[in-house]
Amino acid sequence: MSNEKISLGERNYAPFAERYAAATETNAYNGHYERPATLSLLPEVAGLRVLDAACGPGFYTEWLICRGARVIACDVTPAMVEIARKRNPGVEIRRHDLEQPLGWLADSAVDLVLMPLALDYIADPARLFREFHRVTSPGGFLVFSAGHPMTDWLIFGGAYYDTARHAIEWKGFGEPKPVIDGYRRSLQDTLNPVIEAGYVIERLLEPRPSEAVRRVNPESYAKLAEKPAFLCIRARKL
Numbered sequence: 001m002s003n004e005k006i007s008l009g010e011r012n013y014a015p016f017a018e019r020y021a022a023a024t025e026t027n028a029y030n031g032h033y034e035r036p037a038t039l040s041l042l043p044e045v046a047g048l049r050v051l052d053a054a055c056g057p058g059f060y061t062e063w064l065i066c067r068g069a070r071v072i073a074c075d076v077t078p079a080m081v082e083i084a085r086k087r088n089p090g091v092e093i094r095r096h097d098l099e100q101p102l103g104w105l106a107d108s109a110v111d112l113v114l115m116p117l118a119l120d121y122i123a124d125p126a127r128l129f130r131e132f133h134r135v136t137s138p139g140g141f142l143v144f145s146a147g148h149p150m151t152d153w154l155i156f157g158g159a160y161y162d163t164a165r166h167a168i169e170w171k172g173f174g175e176p177k178p179v180i181d182g183y184r185r186s187l188q189d190t191l192n193p194v195i196e197a198g199y200v201i202e203r204l205l206e207p208r209p210s211e212a213v214r215r216v217n218p219e220s221y222a223k224l225a226e227k228p229a230f231l232c233i234r235a236r237k238l
């Protein structure tokens, strides 16, 4: 595969998948901030058929399985797929690039599509949300999180309204520091593709940091108390 054929997500995460898995299980931003916020938007999951899209190390899959959901998961980065499979033996976890159609899922195959922290690596959210809508059963849910449009704009600058590609070095994952390349979008360009795909947005969360975040990392707490790092959304296919 030439480098251009390797998806943005894989280029970002392949070099430090193990380090990402080790750090994000209990770190402030993921383990104590984004994950509890996104999980708070889920309906009762027992018995639901769930697609954990861009599952990464499989923390969400594990949480769902423990609560009686039937999960199928996917990720584009082979090392993440391996880590998620080890964490969730017996669960079907596929290597799949979400820029491609979910040909292996029938219409209405799942009751919930969950996609935490992966939208920023997707070139065409409208196409992806249409595909999620196709595989979601009537009455089913879409829950996802993404970089907060305002906060990311404060970091990267430029014209707020334009979708732009930015690369940034991440601290907190050891050396060499990973360089993460992704898309920053306005709020309307984040949410309108969800609505245009046919979903109704039910709940939008700009999470505040908890006391647990303060305990784990007071510096992160101070930043997050001023501005949210992520946007978490629950939408429904009526």
Ligand SMILES: C[S@@+](CC[C@H](N)C(=O)[O-])C[C@H]1O[C@@H](n2cnc3c(N)ncnc32)[C@H](O)[C@@H]1O
Residues within 6 Å of the ligand: 007, 008, 009, 010, 013, 053, 054, 055, 056, 057, 058, 059, 060, 074, 075, 076, 077, 080, 096, 097, 098, 099, 115, 116, 117, 118, 121, 122
């Ligand atoms: C920030 S991690 C989030 C992982 C997991 N959702 C979580 O919150 O623990 C982003 C994940 O998205 C995956 N990813 C990025 N682009 C993708 C794509 N086009 N198709 C499938 N997975 C993708 C990466 O491989 C990585 O595992």
